[in-house]
Amino acid sequence: MRDLLSVLQQIEPDLSKSERILAALLRSDAEFIVNAGITDVAERAGVSPPTVTRFCRRLGCESYTAFKVQVAQVTFAGTRYLTANAASDAPSDIADSLLAQFQDAAARTREALDMESVLAAADAISTAKLLAAFGAGGTSSMISDEIQNRFFRLGLRTVSVTDHAMQLMQAATMRTGDVIVASSVSGRNLQMVRALEAAKTYGAVVIALTRPARPVADHADITIAIDLPEGENILRPSTSRYAFLFVTDLLATLVAMRRGDEARENLRRVKYQLSNTRDLDDKEALGD
Amino acid sequence: MRDLLSVLQQIEPDLSKSERILAALLRSDAEFIVNAGITDVAERAGVSPPTVTRFCRRLGCESYTAFKVQVAQVTFAGTRYLTANAASDAPSDIADSLLAQFQDAAARTREALDMESVLAAADAISTAKLLAAFGAGGTSSMISDEIQNRFFRLGLRTVSVTDHAMQLMQAATMRTGDVIVASSVSGRNLQMVRALEAAKTYGAVVIALTRPARPVADHADITIAIDLPEGENILRPSTSRYAFLFVTDLLATLVAMRRGDEARENLRRVKYQLSNTRDLDDKEALGD
DNA sequence: CTGCATACCGGAAACCATTTTCATTTTGAC
DNA sequence: GTCAAAATGAAAATGGTTTCCGGTATGCAG
Structure with a gap:
C-alpha cells in the first residue's frame, strides 16, 4: 500500500490551483478532513464539492470515502505528533505526549535516514x-x-x-x-x-x-x-x-x-x- | 483517543447476537469493513444495515463513517505491527520493521502503564x-x-x-x-x-x-x-x-x-x- | 488583439449510501 | 402462557456524494 502523502508529493507539480489549496489543507489539518464531510472540506477550502472529489481521484482514490480512510491511516501517527504538547499537566497526558514525541522522533529519523x-x-x-x-x-x-x-x-x-x-x-x-x-x-x-x-x-x-x-x-x-x-x-x-x-x-x-x-x-x-x-x-x- | 478494539473487548459481554457476529467480522476481516459500505457489511454478516449502525453507536462512534475511520486507524496500526516481521532482507525493509517494533513496544508500554x-x-x-x-x-x-x-x-x-x-x-x-x-x-x-x-x-x-x-x-x-x-x-x-x-x-x-x-x-x-x-x-x- | 481549444471549476440535479421510523419478531421473566 | 422489553428488519426519509453540463479562465496560434 502506497502512502497518500508520498503520492501527493509526487504529483504536486501537476496540481491545479484549487487542488493545491486542498493539498495544503490536507497537510495542515488532516484531522479535520477525517472528521468532516466533503461539503465541509469544500467550504473550508473555498472550493466546490466536485473539486474535492476530483482531487481524491487524482490521488488514486476511488471515492471521497476511500480517500478519507486513507487519510485516517496516514495521519494516525501524525495526530499523535499534534498531541506532542501535553494537553495538561495530568500525568497521563504527559505520558501520552512523551510517547508521541518518541514515536515522532523515531519516525522522522527513519524517514530522513x-x-x-x-x-x-x-x-x-x-x-x-x-x-x-x-x-x-x-x-x-x-x-x-x-x-x-x-x-x-x-x-x-x-x-x-x-x-x-x-x-x-x-x-x-x-x-x-x-x-x-x-x-x-x-x-x-x-x-x-x-x-x-x-x-x-x-x-x-x-x-x-x-x-x-x-x-x-x-x-x-x-x-x-x-x-x-x-x-x-x-x-x-x-x-x-x-x-x-x-x-x-x-x-x-x-x-x-x-x-x-x-x-x-x-x-x-x-x-x-x-x-x-x-x-x-x-x-x-x-x-x- | 480510545482504541476501538479495547472498547469492543470491554463491552463484548453486553452485545446481542447480531452484534457479536459483527464483532467477529470486525476482528477477522477489518480490512473488508474499511473498503466496504454499510450494506456490504450488513449483507456479509447476514444482518440488516440498521443493526450495523447500532453496532457502531455502541462502540462510541457517531456514525458508520466515523466507525470506518476508526477501524482504518486501528487496522493500520495493526498492519504495522504485522510488518514487524520484515518484508524482506532489504535494509530499508528492516529499518521499517524495527521502527514498527519500537513504536509498538512504546505504545504497548504506555497502554499498560x-x-x-x-x-x-x-x-x-x-x-x-x-x-x-x-x-x-x-x-x-x-x-x-x-x-x-x-x-x-x-x-x-x-x-x-x-x-x-x-x-x-x-x-x-x-x-x-x-x-x-x-x-x-x-x-x-x-x-x-x-x-x-x-x-x-x-x-x-x-x-x-x-x-x-x-x-x-x-x-x-x-x-x-x-x-x-x-x-x-x-x-x-x-x-x-x-x-x-x-x-x-x-x-x-x-x-x-x-x-x-x-x-x-x-x-x-x-x-x-x-x-x-x-x-x-x-x-x-x-x-x- | 482575436478566436479557438483546452482545462478547470461550480451549480444543480441525480444518485446512492446511511439513518430514522416504525412495525414485527424474539427473548426472558413472572 | 402472557406480557413487557429488547432486538431486528423493511421501508421511507434524509443527507451526503457524484455526475452532468454549462460557464469561465488560460494559453496558444494566427
Missing part, C-alpha cells in the same frame, strides 16, 4: 578487526556504551571509550582494519574530533552518528546524519536518544545479518552462559 | 535524600546509568550502581528518606534482590522497574510493571530497552515538574557550565 551510509557503515563494521565506540556526555556516552553492548555479542572485538583523554590514547593504538563509531548529538565535540583525526592517520575508518555539516561529521569517512530539532521545554528529556538508539539497533541488526552464523553462535554462547549461572528461563531475553 | 505506581514513584523520588539506581546486565545497567544521567540534572543526589557487590555495599549505607530505583528486565536478578532486602531493612524505599510477579517486583515497595513479549528473532535487538527508557523519561519529567524551580536552576547551571567550556550554541541541547 540515508540508507547508503547506513549500509556502508554496516559493511565496515562487520569486517572490523577492532570496533571502538566513542562518545562523551549524557546521550553520546550512553550510545557509545550501547554500541559496545550490542556488538560484542556479535563476536566483534568492541570497546567503548567515553573519556576524551582515553579516546586520544585509544586512537593512537588503532590501525588499518579498525573502525570507530563516533556519536555526538551536537556534532561539535572538538576533543573527540582530535581523537578521530589521530585515528585516521593510523588508518582507522571513522563512522559518525551525528548532525551533518558540523565538525564531527566533517572528519568522518562515513556519516550517518541524525538531525532532530530539540524540544523547547527544558524540563523535558530530549528525544535524540531514541533516534540514536534506533540507528544503533539498525546497524546492529544489519551487522548481525552480515555476520550470520558467527553472530548466532556468539549470541547462543552469551545466552548459555547467562542461563547457566543465573537459572533463567530458556526463553528469557538476553541482556538483563 | 499503571499511572498510580508511576505517580507514587515520582513522589518518592522527588523528595529522596539520595537516589540510587540499581541494574545489571545490558539493558538494566544502561537504564540504571540513564537514571543517574537524568536525575542528577534535577538537583537530586544520584548514583548508579551496576555491580552486584557494590549494590550490596551501597544498600548497607542507605537510610530512611533514601530511594532505590531497581531495573530488571527479567525480574529474576536474585543478587540484586538481596541488595534490595538489605536496603529495606535500613529504611530505604525501593521502586522496581521490572516484570510483575517476579522476585524483584515482590521485594519492591512500588512496582512499575513493564512486561513486553520478547521477539523471536535472535538477531534482533530486544525492544524492552525502549520501554524502560520511556518509563525513565516519564519519571524524570514528572519529577522535574514536581521539583519545579530547583530543577530548572540545576538544568540552567549544567547548561551554563557546558557552554562555558565547550563553546556551544546557546540553543544546543543539554547532554551531548
